[in-house]
Amino acid sequence: MHKYAIGVVGASGYSGIELCRVLAAHPGVDVRFVASDRWEGVTVRAKTGIGGSVGGLSYVPHAQAVGAAHGCAAVLLATPAEASLELAPQLLERGVKVIDLSGAFRLADGSAYPRHYGFEHRHPALLAHAVYGLPEIEDRKAIAAARLVANPGCYPTAAALALVPLLRAGLLADEAIVVDAASGVSGAGRQASEAYSFCEVADDVRPYKVLRHQHTPEIAQSLARGAGKPVRVTFTPHLLPIKRGILSTASARLAPGARAAALAETLRAAYRDEPLVEVLDAPEQVAIARVAGTARASVAVAVAEAGFDPGRVVVVSAIDNLLKGAASQAVQNLNLVLGLPERMALEPAPGVSP
Amino acid sequence: MHKYAIGVVGASGYSGIELCRVLAAHPGVDVRFVASDRWEGVTVRAKTGIGGSVGGLSYVPHAQAVGAAHGCAAVLLATPAEASLELAPQLLERGVKVIDLSGAFRLADGSAYPRHYGFEHRHPALLAHAVYGLPEIEDRKAIAAARLVANPGCYPTAAALALVPLLRAGLLADEAIVVDAASGVSGAGRQASEAYSFCEVADDVRPYKVLRHQHTPEIAQSLARGAGKPVRVTFTPHLLPIKRGILSTASARLAPGARAAALAETLRAAYRDEPLVEVLDAPEQVAIARVAGTARASVAVAVAEAGFDPGRVVVVSAIDNLLKGAASQAVQNLNLVLGLPERMALEPAPGVSP
């Protein structure tokens, strides 16, 4: 089988390691290089235990990434947004396609970057070309044709999978939506800080970046695309004392005149042919443990037909923040871009249990 | 110092053990008996390591509780609602005051019990006499004069402390409120079930009893009292992989014309003289670890003045579900009923860290 040459930059972060793990078992690609300043010169196997030919690679410094990408069909960037902003144009110029896991190319409106990401976007033209890579929601043909794919954020993936089909079907009222979500600590990346030390995180749960998380504009953008108009939305993230996984609880209101049963029917129809999104019968079945270690998302909806807030819709979704929220979704996009089967190397879901 | 004779029923549950722990260091009471069918005949010290005279007591069976209460000024019931419904009238008849930690006497509207608790309320007259014991919110004189105190539920305590002062001040719009909250596993009580086994709970987070948790009517009742009119509210609880603590994130809307700054000002004013409720500057400071093992609650508010949902109010609160959400609040109520200083045995906050 032909193997496409690819590379991974930012390969020592938690998402980068997951990329290496998935790609080590991928029959359609040949990982030519992995870049990491932190672990330069050491082998992947020594640091992570990953085997195969990927395990035998030694990390090269980021400064060598563009050179190492010569001859590659695509490169995956698991780098901070600023690094992606610098690397992506250089790779694209050399004809190398880019799957970027950072937020650098996710927002269509470049003017949102200073407020939400803290920098002026220096490549607004690229924003117009970047395709937002959430295959189950967006247009797969556009992703497949893209030279630059903006891989979605973890929270936005969980929120969009839960809400976009319902908005598209016109089932949600024009009332503000609340997304309360919680993530395992790996969502913060590798940390050498007291705030993320074991003793400060274990046995605790707390909100963070309230009303100012950088994923809020990305969520609002997805919901607006789904609704065909702006959607009022508040997103509150929380830090969980677990390593991986996101649970999102979204509250909305049933559109006047809509049937309650239409909510679940619409989700089932939307994901009927999507093996990586599973629609469950009840929100109580949605759980981080069900999806941790897998490329899958779970989603379920309930609606209050009576009680203290009739018409309330609660949609719960769960993903592994490092996989469907980062690495495995990036491989879905990579497969699409390379013309490979979309779920190659992602099924049957690996997973861990208990 | 005079010591009031008291007793504890349901003393082997997690809340019951916390009651014993707090009362073991209480200079104003003399614990005469502790009742538990599970641990009948064994000493408190042997099962829990609690010292002092409480440690030396042997658990008596529940069937002996009413008899053992002879001569007691008050008895604390850390029993399931059905058991409390049976014990409370017998104790009250004998002139023994009752602090009930179950939900048996919390809802003023007895007709709500079949749906939310699964039983017909056999003592509706007692509902009229029971005083809801949330001292920082309700009328302390009424609690002090009560013969039967309904100790609030854990989630309702967290929600009411966050929202009632704002509702009273008219600062929240007439829009539905969303309360997304999460609890440590001890909230489910002692469990010999696979669903609460370590392997099924660890590394996981999931919602439960969505749109049908029995604390919903209690929350709605508190909010309605605060607002002076019915309040639409949806409450979604989640199970956390930690032993103790509740974090509640409530979303509401600023009343038209209200000043954003009035929210924090109102919370600070409401709790200025309440040492057991701490108002923090920002929601990000509210954390389960800050209150776990203590009798305190933390609360903070933020409001969106611009962005994707202007006017959104987010109020975050945290308590220890077994203390401010159960045992230490019961001791506050006990102290009030006995005429003792309200925070006796509860300050300085014991707490644990890290």
Place this chain on the structure above:
Amino acid sequence: MHKYAIGVVGASGYSGIELCRVLAAHPGVDVRFVASDRWEGVTVRAKTGIGGSVGGLSYVPHAQAVGAAHGCAAVLLATPAEASLELAPQLLERGVKVIDLSGAFRLADGSAYPRHYGFEHRHPALLAHAVYGLPEIEDRKAIAAARLVANPGCYPTAAALALVPLLRAGLLADEAIVVDAASGVSGAGRQASEAYSFCEVADDVRPYKVLRHQHTPEIAQSLARGAGKPVRVTFTPHLLPIKRGILSTASARLAPGARAAALAETLRAAYRDEPLVEVLDAPEQVAIARVAGTARASVAVAVAEAGFDPGRVVVVSAIDNLLKGAASQAVQNLNLVLGLPERMALEPAPGVSP
């Protein structure tokens, strides 16, 4: 590629689920049936999220397992010892090879069963035929030729991998060996008991079955085979508040006259051609997190050349109790028995991180 028909009994236990997960991605086998009384009639996918053809199977009751095995080349038993004792002979009679994950056939000396397993062994003749399936230590040809493979216990696997090569090389003195080991909670299997509830296990560590764990005779048997004579050994297991993984710390003494450096050299030589056992430079590198979710073991040795106990040898090893300590080792044995490459479906190590 030809696919061998196989089946799994006890498929809803934690080891059984791991078997299904590994086998779902195994290109050389066709899983014909999965048996579980607990989940009878439900699909594997519904309960576990496992995809592929294994995911589509519905659990059949154990009573149908022998019938369902008709035409199978082999069956894996992830059942309690008593159930294995009953099933194995029936399967063997019908020409179906058996890989048994229980302790039913591990001890060569049948008279040890009443004391350590609590039952008289009813099939002593089978004990003579059973082959102990620790491929990196035992004779692979004997495993490949076996009709009944006794898959090793989790603790004995960790202990034998650490100590047997050193005993074989005569590097350990004739002094008693201490094996202190600790396991994640999944080692106890699915539990609906208060003792294994989250609140009783989290934040705790404790020893259990001190001086009387049923794995002790199995460890002693492996060490004696390695040494060529009886070895005095004490094994103390501990329960860890994590879901999976075993860490074993073995203390022994350097044989008089032996070189300290020979210890590490011997381990490296023993596992030079064993991709599933990795010899690390120092015990501090051995960690449960390095092997959890993988089919691999890690091992490292240190020796005191001076200090308070010169000559002390400390050998640390780690495995995933559900994989190298159960399911993946069973698949190694299955592959050997079926004549397939030993590590088929086990490389590159799947793993999870962080």
Place this chain on the structure above:
Amino acid sequence: MHKYAIGVVGASGYSGIELCRVLAAHPGVDVRFVASDRWEGVTVRAKTGIGGSVGGLSYVPHAQAVGAAHGCAAVLLATPAEASLELAPQLLERGVKVIDLSGAFRLADGSAYPRHYGFEHRHPALLAHAVYGLPEIEDRKAIAAARLVANPGCYPTAAALALVPLLRAGLLADEAIVVDAASGVSGAGRQASEAYSFCEVADDVRPYKVLRHQHTPEIAQSLARGAGKPVRVTFTPHLLPIKRGILSTASARLAPGARAAALAETLRAAYRDEPLVEVLDAPEQVAIARVAGTARASVAVAVAEAGFDPGRVVVVSAIDNLLKGAASQAVQNLNLVLGLPERMALEPAPGVSP
């Protein structure tokens, strides 16, 4: 009641916070100052939630500690060994007694410091005056008379409580002892390092400082004092994914001719009048959760009368590393030095549960 003026240096470390918490409820002392460079200028209440007069103190920098100690009867040093070495002589010169929680004054043999602590001991004369403060084992009169108390290390406390009474009674053979112990992460102190980040510690267990932990000479010193002669001992510490608590499993051999029953009898006799050391019937009852959050230790012994290593003695002990292993033991010593009841502020055991 007269209150002794005291101070705490290193008050923002985990042990220092526990000191503040215990002292906040101590009726016999008046905490005059708390010193911490990290939190200079902030109040104790703001950082820790501790109430009372201690909560109202603002942290002063370490450079002001000696001056602030003017007029104090005693100062507790919860500082690194190097800092204690510098502060203790200055305080002693000014007539202030010192309880030092570091290892700076624990080893009678000053020549051991370079190897085990990495520095030349600049005050060997003070080593001769320092009294090792393990009240249940050492001479309480000597502690009470001391001007400088070396508060024991956490692991050495757990090991000495388990073994010293047995050595004193001559019940252990002249064979090397193995101490395998494990600690919660708070034992490493506050950490802003990747190695102690949540994602690197959670779900993992690993050994550290194998054959070279600085507590080894302290353990050897205690055991030698107990035995009246040098004792060969190997100590292997492990890092646990919990915040607090130590479990120690010590393996020794029954002295020839000694009765097995004498082991438990001796422990019970040794601790009959020691409310802070509880002797349990079986090692399986010893658990970190039983002592976490309390000033108590648990200990139990078992002996193999037959089996694979007859005569093997296993002694298990558990403490809270921050309390009996640090802060509460320091308060025991403080009370002794000040002539107060030894367990003032330490009973009934505070504790947390679940």
